[in-house]
Every structure is written in C-alpha cells, then in structure tokens.
Amino acid sequence: MLHWDMATQMPAGGAEARSEQVATLKLVCHEIIADPSMPDLLSGAEAQNDLDPWQRANLVEMRRSWLHASALPGDLVEALSKASSTCEMVWRQARPNSDFAAVLPALRELLTLVQCVATLKAERLGVSPYDALLDQYEPGGSSAAIDAIFEPFARVLPGLIDDALVLQGRSRKPVAPEGPFPVEIQRQAAIKLMERIGFDFDHGRLDISLHPFCGGTPDDVRITTRYDTDDFRGALMGVLHETGHALYERGLPLAWRRQPVGHARGMSLHESQSLLVEMQVCRSRDFMEFAAPILRDTFGRRGPEWDADNLYRLGTQVERSLIRVDADEVTYPAHVILRYRLERALLAGDLKLEDLPEAWDEAMHELVGIVPPDDRQGCLQDIHWYDGAFGYFPTYTLGAMTAAQLFDAAKRADPAIAPGIAKGEFAPLLGWLRTNVHGQASRHSTAEIITAATGRKLDSAVFERHLRARYLAA
Amino acid sequence: MLHWDMATQMPAGGAEARSEQVATLKLVCHEIIADPSMPDLLSGAEAQNDLDPWQRANLVEMRRSWLHASALPGDLVEALSKASSTCEMVWRQARPNSDFAAVLPALRELLTLVQCVATLKAERLGVSPYDALLDQYEPGGSSAAIDAIFEPFARVLPGLIDDALVLQGRSRKPVAPEGPFPVEIQRQAAIKLMERIGFDFDHGRLDISLHPFCGGTPDDVRITTRYDTDDFRGALMGVLHETGHALYERGLPLAWRRQPVGHARGMSLHESQSLLVEMQVCRSRDFMEFAAPILRDTFGRRGPEWDADNLYRLGTQVERSLIRVDADEVTYPAHVILRYRLERALLAGDLKLEDLPEAWDEAMHELVGIVPPDDRQGCLQDIHWYDGAFGYFPTYTLGAMTAAQLFDAAKRADPAIAPGIAKGEFAPLLGWLRTNVHGQASRHSTAEIITAATGRKLDSAVFERHLRARYLAA
Numbered sequence: 001m002l003h004w005d006m007a008t009q010m011p012a013g014g015a016e017a018r019s020e021q022v023a024t025l026k027l028v029c030h031e032i033i034a035d036p037s038m039p040d041l042l043s044g045a046e047a048q049n050d051l052d053p054w055q056r057a058n059l060v061e062m063r064r065s066w067l068h069a070s071a072l073p074g075d076l077v078e079a080l081s082k083a084s085s086t087c088e089m090v091w092r093q094a095r096p097n098s099d100f101a102a103v104l105p106a107l108r109e110l111l112t113l114v115q116c117v118a119t120l121k122a123e124r125l126g127v128s129p130y131d132a133l134l135d136q137y138e139p140g141g142s143s144a145a146i147d148a149i150f151e152p153f154a155r156v157l158p159g160l161i162d163d164a165l166v167l168q169g170r171s172r173k174p175v176a177p178e179g180p181f182p183v184e185i186q187r188q189a190a191i192k193l194m195e196r197i198g199f200d201f202d203h204g205r206l207d208i209s210l211h212p213f214c215g216g217t218p219d220d221v222r223i224t225t226r227y228d229t230d231d232f233r234g235a236l237m238g239v240l241h242e243t244g245h246a247l248y249e250r251g252l253p254l255a256w257r258r259q260p261v262g263h264a265r266g267m268s269l270h271e272s273q274s275l276l277v278e279m280q281v282c283r284s285r286d287f288m289e290f291a292a293p294i295l296r297d298t299f300g301r302r303g304p305e306w307d308a309d310n311l312y313r314l315g316t317q318v319e320r321s322l323i324r325v326d327a328d329e330v331t332y333p334a335h336v337i338l339r340y341r342l343e344r345a346l347l348a349g350d351l352k353l354e355d356l357p358e359a360w361d362e363a364m365h366e367l368v369g370i371v372p373p374d375d376r377q378g379c380l381q382d383i384h385w386y387d388g389a390f391g392y393f394p395t396y397t398l399g400a401m402t403a404a405q406l407f408d409a410a411k412r413a414d415p416a417i418a419p420g421i422a423k424g425e426f427a428p429l430l431g432w433l434r435t436n437v438h439g440q441a442s443r444h445s446t447a448e449i450i451t452a453a454t455g456r457k458l459d460s461a462v463f464e465r466h467l468r469a470r471y472l473a474a
Numbered sequence: 475m476l477h478w479d480m481a482t483q484m485p486a487g488g489a490e491a492r493s494e495q496v497a498t499l500k501l502v503c504h505e506i507i508a509d510p511s512m513p514d515l516l517s518g519a520e521a522q523n524d525l526d527p528w529q530r531a532n533l534v535e536m537r538r539s540w541l542h543a544s545a546l547p548g549d550l551v552e553a554l555s556k557a558s559s560t561c562e563m564v565w566r567q568a569r570p571n572s573d574f575a576a577v578l579p580a581l582r583e584l585l586t587l588v589q590c591v592a593t594l595k596a597e598r599l600g601v602s603p604y605d606a607l608l609d610q611y612e613p614g615g616s617s618a619a620i621d622a623i624f625e626p627f628a629r630v631l632p633g634l635i636d637d638a639l640v641l642q643g644r645s646r647k648p649v650a651p652e653g654p655f656p657v658e659i660q661r662q663a664a665i666k667l668m669e670r671i672g673f674d675f676d677h678g679r680l681d682i683s684l685h686p687f688c689g690g691t692p693d694d695v696r697i698t699t700r701y702d703t704d705d706f707r708g709a710l711m712g713v714l715h716e717t718g719h720a721l722y723e724r725g726l727p728l729a730w731r732r733q734p735v736g737h738a739r740g741m742s743l744h745e746s747q748s749l750l751v752e753m754q755v756c757r758s759r760d761f762m763e764f765a766a767p768i769l770r771d772t773f774g775r776r777g778p779e780w781d782a783d784n785l786y787r788l789g790t791q792v793e794r795s796l797i798r799v800d801a802d803e804v805t806y807p808a809h810v811i812l813r814y815r816l817e818r819a820l821l822a823g824d825l826k827l828e829d830l831p832e833a834w835d836e837a838m839h840e841l842v843g844i845v846p847p848d849d850r851q852g853c854l855q856d857i858h859w860y861d862g863a864f865g866y867f868p869t870y871t872l873g874a875m876t877a878a879q880l881f882d883a884a885k886r887a888d889p890a891i892a893p894g895i896a897k898g899e900f901a902p903l904l905g906w907l908r909t910n911v912h913g914q915a916s917r918h919s920t921a922e923i924i925t926a927a928t929g930r931k932l933d934s935a936v937f938e939r940h941l942r943a944r945y946l947a948a
Binding site: 001002005009010011012013014016017018020021024028032200201202203204205216217218219220257258 | 475476479483484485486487488490491492494495498502506674675676677678679690691692693694731732
C-alpha cells in the first residue's frame with residue numbers, strides 16, 4: 001500500500017522520508033523472519049503428524065522464506081541495498097546519455113555483491129548460484145529447466161519472426177484511430193472492459209502512475225496505467241494486462257490470505273495470468289469483435305479504423321524493435337532470451353562487464369535481427385540489472401508460454417470458454433482459472449500447477465502453435 | 475498512511491482485511507515496545523552521563539510509552555479492543571434510534587474494562603485512575619490542574635453566553651451567501667488560503683473524507699475535509715482548522731522526526747494549533763479583510779453578503795445548540811466541561827450508567843441553557859465513550875484556552891504578527907509558532923511549553939478576554 005501510495009498519491013517532498021519508512025518496515029519484517037527462534041519453531045511444526053496438505057505446504061513456504069532471509073548476513077543485505085540504490089541512481093543519469101562507461105564502476109560493485117548473495121544462497125538452497133537468484137522470483141525454478149524450454153524455441157524464433165514479417169508485408173496495413181482521446185473517456189472504456197472481464201471495483205481501484213503496476217492486497221487490488229491522449233491503445237492494453245495480475249491476486253484462497261502458502265506462486269505464473277488476459281484473450285480477433293462496439297460507443301467515434309478486424313490487426317503488428325517493453329508478442333521472447341543468456345554469463349564470470357555492450361549487440365543481431373545504434377537502446381534500457389535484479393528476466397517468457405498452455409487447456413476443458421470471448425462472457429474462463437491457478441496459491445510448485453492444469457510439463461510447443469496460428473496463418 | 479487511505483481511497487470491500495492488517499501492525503508495534511528486554515535497555519540508557527537534553531527527553535518519552543504499553547496484560551488489551559468494536563457497532567445503530575437502552579449493556583461492559591485499564595495504569599504511573607487515562611492523550615495532564623482551569627470558567631460561562639446572545643440579538647443579522655458552490659471551486663479557495671497561511675503542498679495533500687482529519691507524517695501531511703455545495707463555510711473553516719494541525723506536524727524538528735521526543739506533545743497542544751489558526755486567526759475580522767476578496771474572486775461572486783464584515787459576523791454567530799461538533803466558540807467549552815464532569819463521575823462510579831441521560835440533560839440545562847429532546851442529540855451524539863475513549867474530551871477546551879494564550883503572547887512578542895493578518899502575511903506568526911511550539915516537539919511538558927512561550931501557566935483568563943472582546947464588545 002505504501003508503494004502504491006508512493007506511485008500514485010504521495011507529494012514529491014515525501015519521497016525521502018517514505019524511503020526511510022519503507023526501509024524500516026523491511027528491516028522489521030526481516031528481523032521477524034530471521035529471528036533466532038525460527039529454526040526450532042519450524043522444525044517443531046514440521047515434526048507434527050496431523051498437518052493437512054495446506055498446512056504442510058505452508059510450512060514449506062515458511063522454510064523457504066526463512067532460508068532466503070537467513071542466508072545473508074545483515075551487513076551484506078545493507079551493502080546490497082546501498083549498492084543497488086547507488087547504481088540505479090547512476091544508471092538514471094547514464095541511460096539518457098547512452099554512457100555505459102559511467103555506470104560500469106557502480107555496476108561492477110553491485111554485481112560483485114550479487115555474486116556473493118548468489119553463492120551464499122546457493123549453499124543454503126543446495127542449487128547453483130544462478131538458480132538461487134532465480135528462486136527469489138521463481139520458486140523451484142532452474143536454469144536446466146529453462147534451457148530445455150528456451151533453447152529449442154530460440155532456434156525457431158528468428159525464422160518465425162522472418163516469416164511473420166513477410167506475411168505482414170503482404171497484408172493491408174491497419175489504420176490507427178486518430179486522437180485526441182481524453183483521459184476520462186479512456187478511463188471509462190478501460191473500466192467497462194475491466195468489469196466485464198471480472199475486475200471487482202468493490203475490492204480494487206484503477207489509478208495513474210508513471211510505470212503501470214498491480215499492487216495492493218487480494219482484498220483491495222490496485223492497478224495503475226498511464227494515458228496518452230494521442231493513442232488509447234497503450235493504456236488500454238496495459239490495463240487489461242494488469243487486470244490479469246489483479247484477477248490472480250483477487251482469486252487467492254480466502255482461508256490462506258495472510259499465510260505464505262496463500263500468496264501467488266511466483267513471477268512466471270503471475271505473468272502468465274496478465275499475458276493470458278492481455279495476449280491470449282484481449283489481442284484475439286474474437287475479443288475485438290466484443291470490444292470494438294464498446295470502444296466506438298465510449299469514444300463516440302465511427303469509421304473503418306474502428307472495425308474489429310482493423311483493431312485486431314493493429315494489436316498484432318510485428319516489428320524488429322530495440323526496446324523490450326515496447327516489443328510485440330512475437331519478438332518479445334527474443335529480448336528475454338538474450339537477457340537470460342547474458343545475465344547467466346555475467347554472473348558466472350564468463351562475460352566481463354566491459355564486454356556487455358558488444359555481447360548485447362551481437363545477441364540482438366542473432367535473435368532480433370537488428371543492432372542498437374547506442375547503449376541507451378541497448379544494454380542500458382532496463383532497470384533490472386542496475387537495481388541488482390538478476391534472475392528475473394526469464395519469468396516474462398516463461399509467463400508467455402504458460403499463458404498459452406493454460407489458455408489452450410482451459411478451452412479444451414470447458415467448451416463455453418472460447419465462444420464466450422466474442423460475446424464478452426468471461427465467467428467460464430475466470431472460473432477455470434480460479435480453480436486451476438488462482439485458488440491453488442502456493443499449495444504446489446509452479447511445475448505441478450501447470451502439469452495438473454494442462455496435463456503436461458511446460459514447453460514452448462503451445463506457445464509456438466499460438467504464434468503460428470495468429471501470425472503465420474494467411 | 476493506512477488510516478488516511480482507508481478514509482479517502484480504499485474501496486468498501488477492502489475494509490475487513492484492512493482492519494485485520496492494522497490490528498496486526500498495532501500488535502507488532504506493541505510487541506516491540508513491550509519486549510522483555512526493554513526495562514534493562516531503558517535503565518542502561520538512562521544511566522548514561524553524557525546525554526544532551528534532547529536525548530534525555532527522548533528517554534523520558536520512551537519510558538512513558540513503555541509504561542503505558544507494559545501496564546496492561548495482553549488479554550486485557552484484546553478484550554478492550556473487542557469491547558470497543560462491539561460497543562461502537564451497537565452505538566452506530568442505537569444513535570439514529572435515540573435508543574440509549576440498546577447500547578447500555580455493551581457500554582457497561584466496555585466501561586468496566588476501561589476502569590480496569592485506568593486502575594492498572596494508575597498503579598504504574600502513580601496517578602489517579604482518571605489521570606492515567608488522561609495521560610494517554612495529554613501526557614502529564616491532571617484533573618487537579620484541569621479543575622483549577624475549568625471550574626472558575628464554568629462559573630462565568632453561562633452568563634457570558636447569555637450576554638453574547640443578548641448583544642447578538644440587537645445586531646443586524648448577517649446574510650449567508652447562497653449556493654450552489656461547486657466542490658472544485660471550494661477546493662481552489664481552500665488551497666489558496668492554505669498556501670498563504672503556510673501549508674506546503676510539496677509535503678502534503680488536501681483530500682475528501684466523511685470525517686475531516688489531519689493525518690500522514692511530518693514530511694507528508696494529509697488533511698481532509700468534506701464539501702457541502704449549499705454552503706462553503708463549513709468545509710473552508712474545517713480546512714483552516716486542519717491546516718493548523720498540519721503546520722504543527724510539519725514544524726516538528728527534523729533531527730528527531732522518528733524518535734518519541736520528536737512527536738507532537740499532546741492533544742491539547744495539537745488542538746491549540748488548529749484552534750489558533752481557525753478561531754484566533756481565521757475567524758477574526760482582520761483575516762476576513764484579507765480573505766473576502768479572495769473568496770469573491772474565486773467564487774466569481776459579488777454582493778453585500780460577500781463583504782468582510784458580513785462574513786466575519788457569519789463566522790462568529792453564537793447559538794445555544796445541542797451538538798458539540800456544530801457548536802460555536804462561545805458555547806463549545808460548555809459542551810466539553812459537561813462531558814469532562816460526567817466521564818469522571820462515570821469512571822469513579824459516582825454516576826451510574828443508566829442515569830447518564832438524565833445527568834446529561836441536567837448538565838446541558840445548567841451549562842448551555844437548553845435540554846435535548848432525545849438522547850440522539852444528547853448523550854448518544856459523540857463516538858468517544860462508545861469507543862472506549864475516556865479522558866479525551868477536556869483536551870478540546872484546554873486547546874482553545876491554550877490557543878488564545880499563545881496567540882496573545884505571539885502578538886506581544888512580535889509586533890508584525892497582528893498587522894500581518896489583514897494583509898495575508900502569516901510568516902511572522904508561523905515563525906513564532908515554529909520556535910515556541912512546533913520545534914519544541916516533546917522536549918518539554920505541555921505546561922512547560924506554555925509557560926516558556928507565554929510567561930505564565932495556562933488559565934482561562936486570556937481565553938475569556940478573547941471571548942469578551944469578540945462577542946461582548948458592542
């Protein structure tokens with residue numbers, strides 16, 4: 001809630017004090033989890049014979065939190081926190097100047113500390129250093145499993161991008177509706193679609209922030225967006241993306257709301273829920289059949305650019321672009337696989353930091369087919385590494401693949417789901433997600449949830465089929 | 475911040491979870507303060523010889539917090555919290571029905587627990603049970619001191635009310651500007667006056683809530699109001715009142731922001747700051763000279779009802795009324811003295827709860843000169859007792875008297891203060907308050923702060939003189 005407030009309500013002058021307050025709260029939380037009595041309390045609870053499966057899973061999550069919290073000495077946590085803040089600050093100045101050399105010393109110091117963290121957590125968790133970092137965002141994830149999913153896909157992806165662009169080049173270009181689109185009307189359109197999809201405004205809000213996010217708590221889910229009066233599509237698709245995150249949070253089981261097992265499973269499953277709503281559902285032709293009349297009515301506009309087919313094609317344009325956050329569904333995984341490879345090499349010491357810009361450009365050439373003209377549009381574009389977040393990137397594309405596999409399984413499990421989308425009836429889909437994903441919380445591992453819901457382990461096949469169906473079927 | 479959010483932003487469905495979250499945070503705070511290691515830590519710190527006066531005062535405040543926190547067994551705290559919630563809920567239904575009998579059982583249970591709390595805290599603090607409750611809101615306060623201030627004033631107050639009404643009856647009646655007054659324009663007017671008085675919007679906000687309050691932190695002070703489109707005066711005077719609270723918070727010393735000694739001194743001094751701004755400054759004729767043109771311009775209105783003199787007289791009308799929160803400056807102390815007497819009698823067992831309505835009506839007759847037609851407008855009107863808050867009421871009138879005495883001293887200390895008000899120049903006044911009140915935080919007791927700032931102990935003389943000058947000078 002304090003983070004939401006900071007991003008949406010707080011006056012600028014409150015920032016410094018708020019940072020200190022949040023740091024204090026984090027410290028208090030850490031001290032509670034890392035209390036010396038915790039190992040005995042955990043062992044004692046684990047030795048009980050009469051625990052039900054949820055209670056047992058709750059203890060697994062408690063131990064996981066404790067392992068992470070107690071793996072690091074206090075001075076390392078503090079040094080990491082300071083180095084992250086410093087490096088992020090330097091990065092904020094270096095990025096607009098495309099000056100990688102300026103941030104290199106701070107990034108080097110930060111990476112050294114991250115390597116320390118990875119080594120210590122690897123010992124505690126009994127996994128590799130990279131997997132120990134990954135576990136912070138993707139509990140139970142492993143680079144071996146990711147490699148097995150990403151590498152075959154990386155071999156077909158460049159060809160897939162080529163083919164999609166060729167096909168797109170032969171089609172009529174879609175036309176973007178012209179603004180201005182007043183913020184209040186954009187907001188009304190967003191709310192109409194959110195409500196239809198299942199967002200509950202009695203337990204949530206939609207606000208404005210510079211960087212869109214989903215925050216709050218399961219009983220009070222707060223999503224944000226930012227509006228561009230020249231083009232309503234960015235804010236709208238952003239809202240639908242965050243709505244997917246919000247539905248997951250809202251669907252977490254009531255009985256375990258404030259226990260570790262009641263939390264969302266991990267970042268890839270969370271991203272799967274936002275991408276399932278945004279990419280699988282809301283960028284589909286069927287959804288546009290439902291949404292186009294609502295958009296026309298809300299904006300009070302008519303014309304061929306407001307036809308469902310035109311809006312659908314606008315939302316599924318493919319482009320070789322430099323910036324990950326602006327990338328389309330087809331090229332996005334290339335941006336992620338690039339970062340996943342590079343961050344592993346950096347952590348392992350196989351890639352030197354000073355060689356990062358060159359390695360970035362080479363990988364962009366190989367995977368996306370273009371080369372950034374400068375580091376601002378290359379290795380300086382994302383905050384993650386400069387904020388100390390190594391091991392996060394793969395969850396984006398794991399999420400995209402999980403979304404495709406879950407949506408495919410849902411449609412096969414309930415024949416009402418697919419036809420419901422063009423009619424604006426999302427209850428069957430939401431019901432399936434509640435049962436198979438949201439309501440499971442952290443009762444099982446991500447892999448177990450996916451296998452139980454879809455009948456198979458996660459792989460790239462369904463995602464690839466989805467891309468071929470949407471982008472390569474003439 | 476969570477309370478502010480609850481009152482201004484939170485969707486209704488989030489209330490239950492939020493209450494649980496706030497209760498948990500309170501418990502965590504309590505556990506930190508009541509930690510078994512605390513007495514040794516405090517004694518160790520107090521034994522240091524090299525503490526400066528602020529550090530020493532900080533320890534006094536720490537020990538005071540610890541005494542309060544550790545005085546009560548956990549099950550009593552929990553029972554009190556539950557009984558308060560229950561009684562408040564019953565009261566919310568009983569009040570509109572004017573049904574005192576309906577709330578009597580819950581209030582009886584709650585009062586019994588409050589008596590327990592008072593007895594236990596009295597033992598720890600070495601004061602009387604009532605003074606122990608008072609100390610929660612008014613550190614260092616005592617009923618002996620309050621009696622010495624209130625009782626002489628109570629003897630002259632009924633006559634003062636009579637005289638003010640007679641004089642008012644002989645004067646021309648002021649005319650209220652007629653609405654509608656759009657909320658956005660009212661807000662603009664409020665912001666203009668707030669900024670002139672010294673509210674810093676880079677470190678604060680103005681929002682809407684059902685019950686106006688000042689919340690947030692010294693670096694991010696958030697005040698609220700509610701708007702009536704038929705009459706702008708309630709919201710405006712409410713905003714100016716809360717602005718006084720906000721200036722106090724914002725003026726607390728930077729070096730001690732997050733230490734007990736850096737907190738505002740107590741409720742009477744806090745109320746003195748809101749009433750100094752609202753009653754002493756903003757309801758004065760001088761202030762209206764400054765504010766009337768701003769109000770005319772902002773609302774885009776003209777006419778005799780917008781003259782400074784008319785607006786001044788509108789803001790200083792006296793009436794024998796039943797509801798404390800709607801009472802004017804002259805009758806307000808009568809409402810407070812009544813409650814102070816009754817709550818002391820209830821706590822001591824000298825007044826039986828079932829006799830409260832009758833005792834209320836008698837006291838109203840004696841002090842205000844009217845009798846409520848029902849308990850809704852009598853002993854059921856305020857939430858305080860039904861929420862377990864005994865010992866709070868006197869701080870309102872102590873605050874009013876302190877405001878008068880401080881403002882009088884300020885004007886004598888700096889000759890620029892009085893003439894500044896009609897010109898909208900509040901910096902001299904704010905500077906004096908920063909030095910003599912805000913910046914003192916909890917470094918000294920309330921009594922010491924008042925004596926140092928005004929050269930004498932608090933009494934009712936300056937307040938009475940203020941009332942006579944404003945309401946009895948023909």
